[in-house]
Amino acid sequence: MGIVRTILNQPEEFPPLVRMAWAAHKAKQLPKEPHLACCYDLLNLVGRSFPIVVQQLPTELRDPVCIFYLVLRALDTVEDDMAIPVSEKLPVLVGFHEKIYDRQFKVRCGYGAYVTLMNQYPYVTDVFLRLEPKCQKVIADITRRMGAGMAKYIQQDVETIADYDEYCQFVAGLVGIGLSQLFAQSGLETAAFADMEALSNNMGLFLQKVNIIRDFLEDIEEKPAPRMFWPKEIWGLYGEALADFKDPSNASQAVKCLNHMVTDALRHAPECLRYMEQVRNPKNFRFCAIPQVMAIGTLALCYNNPKVFTGVVKMRRGQVASFMLQVQTMKEVYHIFHHFATTIATKTQSAAAASDPNADKTLAASQNLQELCAKGLGRTTSELTQTHQKTGLLAGPWKSLLVALLILIAAHLLRQ
Secondary structure: OHHHHHHHHOHHHHHHHHHHHHHHHHHOOOOOOHHHHHHHHHHHHHOOOHHHHHOOOOHHHHHHHHHHHHHHHHHHHHHHOOOOOHHHHHHHHHHHHHHOOOOOOOOOOOOOHHHHHHHOHHHHHHHHOOOOHHHHHHHHHHHHHHHHHHHHHHOOOOOOHHHHHHHHHHHHHHHHHHHHHHHHHHOOOOHHHHHOHHHHHHHHHHHHHHHHHHOHHHHHOOOOOOOOOOOHHHHOOOOOOHHHHHOHHHHHHHHHHHHHHHHHHHOOHHHHHHHHHOOOOHHHHHHHHHHHHHHHHHHHHHOOOHHHHOOOOOOOHHHHHHHHHHOOOHHHHHHHHHHHHHHHHHHHHHHHHOOOOOHHHHHHHHHHHHHHHHHHHOOOHHHHHHHHHHHOOOOOOOHHHHHHHHHHHHHHHHHO
16 A cells, blocks of 8 residues: 555655665675675665665775675674673774674674674675775774774763764764775775865764664664663753653653754755765765765754654655655755755744744754755755745656556556
């Protein structure tokens, strides 16, 4: 019934869903070399939508990025396993960058699919050791920095916004920095990318903060113990304990805290645009841009939304598929970022009505993002807003015909 509902409610999203299903199928077609095939199989197992994004990359970057992801995912699996005593976990995190050269190394830890990753990790090591030494050096250095950062925040809580920024840098900003270095080494981007740490870091921080905001309920209900990264400097303004925000009687304060978190995340969005403006290889661009448009869309959904504290908030699969196919150049990125910045700006009106103390700051941040996108397109914000209102962000000239055709298909399916 999910497909039928999509056909009836968002018919323009049905063709992208079909195309993305085919892309997911292609991502499961593994290389012939057994150990490399195992690595891509592991990527499909633990990578969520990442395997499809990796397929966007040029051939010379695909394997290094695949291995980079799996190495860091394995490191993250160690950090996330709350059943490992801290005294045992710390030396593994700090020394992980050295173990990635050991063909026999693996750790018994993790849950679900991550157990398979850790059990089969020697295959990752084998392929890692066959990468060019310059790629190995980048992966090892980022793993070293990330492991040390994770070890630090296992021993202390995220108290301040500065802590929050630093933690997100360790677990996500460094990923952006490492990817930029791999881009530069490939020769597909300018050598300057190797030194673009600030912009690269913002790319990671924006993605990570959106995930932390969206995953509030999942993280606070994690067993055997919750892992929370909302900084006390923010949430302490609205409640005595983070767990109190799950109580419906605290919904007003919870949403105010949520909006504060969203406003904080928005400060990274302009830097993300500046980074993407400098990516010249079309395949690298799509690899970078697709997660960013997903993030701004998710952030708009979360803003002023009490469902963050009671359930799952995420974009429709059809909408995700549409954006993944639509994004080709900065033109599409500007349009999508402008659309969702406008959504947030509009929602600040209801937030202000509820006496949200950050409504003015949120409005200013979203309007700044609107202006940057409009400038990039050589348009005004009002012109772009009117265009989106008239045509819809995903609309095309074929929409009316498609609606009629898909309604006939849905009617046929319902008779089956």
